[in-house]
Amino acid sequence: MKVAMCDPSLFTGRYDDSLCAAMAGEGAEVALLGRPMRATDAIVPRGYRYEPRFFRRSEALRRRMGEGRAFRLLKAAEYGLSCALGDLAPLAGADVAHMQWLPLAPADRIMLRRLKGRTALVHTVHNADAYHADAGVQGRGYRGLLDMFDALIVHGGTTREALERQGVDPKRIHVIPHPPMRLAPAGAEDLAQVPDAILPRLLFFGTIRPYKGVDLLLEACLSLWRAGHRFELALAGKPFMDIAPLIERVRAAGFGERLITDLAFLTEQRLDAHMAKADILAFPYRHIDSSGAFLSALHHGKAMVTSDAGMFADLPEGVAARTPAGNAPALAQALLLLVESAAIRQALGARARTYGDSMGNWKDMALATIAIYRGVTGK
Known part of the structure; x- marks a missing residue:
């Protein structure tokens, strides 16, 4: 053939x-x-x-x-x-x-x-x-x-x-x-280019487009930071929308030091390094059919928070913390449990890895x- x-x-x-x-x-x-x-x-x-x-x-x-x-x-x-x-x-x-x-x-x-x-x-x-x-x-x-x-x-x-x-x-x-997929693995140089986490780190990675809900994620994070919760947010990937106003909102609110940005077309190795150094992976998509980013991350065994759009609605219970698509307050509530509890993060991460291992x-x-x-x- x-x-x-x-x-x-x-x-x-x-x-x-x-x-x-x-x-x-x-x-x-x-x-x-x-x-x-x-x-x-x-x-x-x-x-x-x-x-x-x-x-x-x-x-x-x-x-x-x-x-x-x-x-x-x-x-x-x-x-x-x-x-x-x-x-x-x-x-x-x-x-x-x-x-x-x-x-x-x-x-x-x-x-x-x-x-x-x-x-x-x-x-x-x-x-x-x-x-x-x-x-x-x-x-x-x-x-x-x-x-x-x-x-x-x-x-x-x-x-x-x-x-x-x-x-x-x-x-x-x-x-x-x-x-599931695996990106090219990060080497020592790739890992050195991504700063170590000081606080629990939330990661949004991949191309940044309107449907992926990065604005919802930043709104949820701002509400938690203002309430006194301590964690970092990393954005890693090339924007295909104007995110400068969103970043400025974070800085104007006094939380610029909590935000890590790596905004460019990144190598697979660099993305893999970001995943390795994160504690929570976020997929707050407004709509999606199938997410290659999600499927490439399962083997890392990190806690994940997703919307209920597309493939995420069909995930088995407990694989990810799932929230209604487009709902920033609900996203903030799901994130709160994860940023405050290492035990919950570890349990969700283990389920994510097991789910990935069980797929085709x-x-x-x-x-x-x-x-x-x-x-x-x-x-």
Whole structure:
């Protein structure tokens, strides 16, 4: 089985790498098509090929241009040309072209039309609401693209039900659970770059976007700090929203020394170091289907507090402290128990690790994915 796995912007590199390696281990011939790798990427292909086929020109100019509007327009133009006029042989020549992400729906429609009938088309719907309704033109028309695929893969019932409500044929939707992941482990240098905790430390990590509720988290923390509770909050990841006013609120309230910020695209090793030095991990998301960040953190055995959105609603009781999505006071109450009790933190952390150990693995996911490929290709 020849598979072209496609994630043009490498949105979920660790996920892509894990799945491609597992499928290669089951005998599939796999190529992962993405952009040129950056210093923050930690992909080391095992048994599969990596081909930097997208954004080669814009990535070459990224450091010089920065990542502002001009760079984004250049990327969009380059991707549009690739979809309309580029060489699609690596995709069309495979038995299956599996699209993990569709980064620019108007351009993706052109590419999919060029591929239709030349190879089987499969897409993993990581979020039923494209880019969490946070992408403007990037996701405009995404729903229409779903009808062009022979099979759609989702990671849970929440996404499946959302697609069915949107009118997607249930026969084309396949549920495969998302296994836990492990980021590249932190080394001594990575650990040295993250300050040791002085007080119990709460960590929010990963890209910072409106749907992830960092504003709710800061509101909850401020209420606890004002009430005299002592703990730290670390924010680690690149903001895709203006968080300066939120940080200024913390400083203006006199709690700037409690806030640790590491606001950039961070290596997996650096993120792993942040998790290693935290006591509590926070996922106060307003909405989510499946969270790779959560699944990459389970093995650390840290106490977790989540909302009840998406996959979090289905967690077994006791795996995490769960609060209603969008409710900052409820989040503060859940955090209070964790920052004040090391015993509760340790108990929750142990349950989180045990839950991660009990979940499926990437071999199971690879076999299920290959079975879907066989169903749509007849091979």
